[in-house]
Amino acid sequence: MAREMLRQGGRSARIQTAVHAATRDLLETIDRSAITVPMIAEKAGVPPSTIYRRWGDIGDLLADVALAHMRPIADPTDTGSMHSDIETFIIEYAEEMSSGVGREMLSDILGSSSGGAAQQCCHYTIHHLETLRDRAEQRGEAVFDIAAAMDKIVAPIVYHIMFRDREVTPDYCRALISDFLGKTAGR
């Protein structure tokens, strides 16, 4: 993961935006393994050395871009009940991460040398679950434990996506959620 910018404004920020945009563009256009730093640099209108100096290598850059794409911009949908809130959020999450680009984003984040990107990515997921839990609490519903939800719902989904040992279908997600919330607690 790229270090935090010491300078926030102006040129430095413009370059970050341009490089991120160029990278996202290329990720949609051509195969990820074919993307090179000079390629991104040309598209972004900066010299390659700027990218190397700022992001280190292409792995860290890809992790940074993936992380930026995962940064929560909106709260998960409010569907009226905790069970369906969780289902909606988790199924969408699983679908996004199961896709080709989703898997590549996860892979880039997990492969990043420092490990900061992975922690941050995990934190985003936890943050969303916290939102759902707080919402449930305000409704007067029984709350759930975030760490337990990570273990019993998120972890298996991510595991199967990364190891490709089974399809992560909406039905599979629903089963994990029902199992976690208690099978009797139908909605």
Add this chain to the structure above:
Amino acid sequence: MAREMLRQGGRSARIQTAVHAATRDLLETIDRSAITVPMIAEKAGVPPSTIYRRWGDIGDLLADVALAHMRPIADPTDTGSMHSDIETFIIEYAEEMSSGVGREMLSDILGSSSGGAAQQCCHYTIHHLETLRDRAEQRGEAVFDIAAAMDKIVAPIVYHIMFRDREVTPDYCRALISDFLGKTAGR
């Protein structure tokens, strides 16, 4: 992951052995991000072009080496009961994967382009669990479901190792196992 060799014996096999050995050596000596193909080639006594032709890039080579290191050579220890068999195996697995080199191996395998290495790695774990289950069955103990064990024990452990969001301690592993096998089933 490297494709299977079309030729099994002689020179081709010797080169594979030498390159793997050189790579493992370097992984223990210097930082993984500093390892280059020409470096490995020199240590192994082969020209770099041979490595590029056979393994594609350094990512695939590292994944191949990591996978070879994970290949089961012996069955997990027989401790006399299923619960402690699982505990012994899982705690050892978690400890190995939590270490610096373990995490890097997982990272290399998950980052490999084809995805075959990840599937294979997962298969090794399943194979070990099958051994434990069959052993329990022969003893007349109640058996367990492999897929469920992967979801409830292995997946959370691997998730936390990869995302670095919590320490994976032996106590944590024991809790996952007890929870899976039923809290009342103390040993």
Add this chain to the structure above:
DNA sequence: CACCTTAACGCAAATTATTAGCGTTAGTGA
């Protein structure tokens, strides 16, 4: 607002990694 400090940049040269062509070696099966 003008000035100072220095992080971050652009450029270009030097280094290093990767790819590709081509002749050679040595597994494998007849």
Add this chain to the structure above:
DNA sequence: TCACTAACGCTAATAATTTGCGTTAAGGTG
């Protein structure tokens, strides 16, 4: 033993990465 060809070694060409150095401009200060 021989024929066939996958896999190799060598080398030249190409591409990526690193590094030094002068320049630009962000952010702070008087």
